[in-house]
Amino acid sequence: MEPPGVAHASDPHFADRVRESFDRQNAMHLIQATLPLVEHGRTEIHLPHWHGVEQQHGFVHGGVVGMIADSAAGYAAMTMVPPSASVLTVEYKMNLMAPADGEKLIARGEVVRSGRTLIVTRAEVFAVKDGKESLCALMQQTIMVMHGRTEK
Amino acid sequence: MEPPGVAHASDPHFADRVRESFDRQNAMHLIQATLPLVEHGRTEIHLPHWHGVEQQHGFVHGGVVGMIADSAAGYAAMTMVPPSASVLTVEYKMNLMAPADGEKLIARGEVVRSGRTLIVTRAEVFAVKDGKESLCALMQQTIMVMHGRTEK
C-alpha cells in the first residue's frame, strides 16, 4: 500500500500520447486490435474475431483476451501521468469467465486509484455476439509510473 | 480450497494429446510459439523475438509473455488429466519483473497441485540473451478440469 497519492499534473495532450504509444506496438497490430476510445482514466480496445487469434475451439485465445485487457487498463493509467513520465505493467490478475465467443471483443480499462508511483486499474472484456455484449473476462492490475522517462 | 484430490488415471499418450491441442491453436502460430518439451506435469513453450510481437520499446509485449506463460502452465495441467477430459484456464496472475529482452523467450510451466476438479500451476518466463537466461515473468494459475469433455 502506497502513501496518499500526489495528484499528477493534467496533460491536455494525453490522448495523443496514448494513441502514438499504441501505434508503436507491433503486437497490437499483429492481433488487429484498435484503440477507438481514450478518455481521462479510461480506454477501450476493440478486437475483431479473426482466425489468427483463435484457440483450439474457435474462440478468441485467452492469452489474446489478456493482451487487450492488459493494454486497455495500462493505457487508462497512462492518461493520468504527466508527459514526462511513462508507465509499466507491474502485474495483473485475470479471470476468464466465459468463452470469448462473438464477432468482436471490447476491452474496457479504467483507473481505480492513481498514486504518484503506482496506479491500480481494472478491465472488463466483453464478447459482442449478434450485437449483444456479454462479460467474458475481469482483470485487476498494478501499473508503475516512471517519472522522467518518456516513451520518446 | 478443494477437498483432497483424487489421482487422475495416467494416460500414456498425454504428450500426443497436448501437442495436437497446441497445433490447433492459431494464436500460438500467429506469434510463432513452439512447444518443444512436454513431460508429465511440465512443459516448455519457446518464442523467438521477432518484430511482430514487440511493444513500443522493442521488447516482447507483456501480453505475449502472458500468452506463453498461460499456455505453458495450462498444458502442464493437461498432462495430468485423463484422455476423456479437457482443461480450461479459470484465472491467472502474472508479475512482469524485467523487460523481455533477448533473442528468444522460454516459458516453463509446472503443476503445483492436481485436484480432481482444479489444478494449480505456475510458470516462469526467461529471456535468453547471448545464450544467458534471465527470469522476466512469474505466473500463478488455476485450471479447471472438464471431465467427459474431450477437445475432439
Added chain:
Amino acid sequence: MEPPGVAHASDPHFADRVRESFDRQNAMHLIQATLPLVEHGRTEIHLPHWHGVEQQHGFVHGGVVGMIADSAAGYAAMTMVPPSASVLTVEYKMNLMAPADGEKLIARGEVVRSGRTLIVTRAEVFAVKDGKESLCALMQQTIMVMHGRTEK
C-alpha cells in the same frame, strides 16, 4: 473459463444460512468483525479499529483487511447457491491501495458472475474516518460451489 452457467435455484433462506455460517467462524469473532448486511449477491462486513488488529504503524493489518474482503465476497457467493451446497475460496488477489486508517473498516463483497461450479466475485474495503469513507483495498476472487455438501 467455465461453460455458460446454470442458474442456481433461489433459496428464500439464504440470509439465515449465511449469518449462521458467519457465526460459526471463530476467526471473525477474534477480530471483532460483524456482518450487518446480507443481500442476494452482496454482503458487508464491518470491523472496528481496535488495538488487536493493528500492524506496526497503528493502521489495521493488511492481512486483516484481506480476511474481511475474502469473507465478504465469499458470503456474497454463498447467497447464490442452493441450501444443499456450500462454497470454498479457490483463490483471491488483493491490492492494498492506502493505509487502513480510520475508526472502522467496511468490506463490500459482490458477485460478478455466478456459474454452476465457479463464482467470480470482487470486494472493496473502505476505511471510515470522521464518518468519511475512502477506498483502501480492492479484491478479485474465485469461489467454488460444492454441490451436495452443506455446511451442516
Added chain:
Amino acid sequence: MEPPGVAHASDPHFADRVRESFDRQNAMHLIQATLPLVEHGRTEIHLPHWHGVEQQHGFVHGGVVGMIADSAAGYAAMTMVPPSASVLTVEYKMNLMAPADGEKLIARGEVVRSGRTLIVTRAEVFAVKDGKESLCALMQQTIMVMHGRTEK
C-alpha cells in the same frame, strides 16, 4: 516491469530489524503467530492451530492463512532493504489448495526478484499434521520499498 534492479546495500542487522517490526504487529500476537526463522531473502512464520483462528469447519481460516503468508513474504522482502527503508505490501494473490488441517501451520516466504523500488516474493503455507507437512496455500506478492522511511 521494472528496469534492472540496483543491488541494495547489505545490512548486517536485517534480522533484528525484521524481528522488532514483527513484535510491533498486534495482529500477529492476536493470532499467536511467531517468526522463528529470518534469513537473507527468506523467513518462516509459524501458527499453532487453536480455536480462535478457526473457520466454520474447524480448519484454520483462509484469511488467517493469508495473513501469515503475506507477512512471511513481506518480511523476506524486508531482509533485502537498507536500514533507512521500509516495505509495504502492494498486492498479493493466493491460492488456497487444501484445508489448513493440522496441529500447526508454517508459512515460508522468499524473495524471487529484488529491484530498487519493487520486490517480488512468493510464499508457501504448509499444514503440519502428525508431524507431516502438506502444502495448503501458494501466494505471489509485490512489495514496494519506501526509501528514506524507516519504520521508526
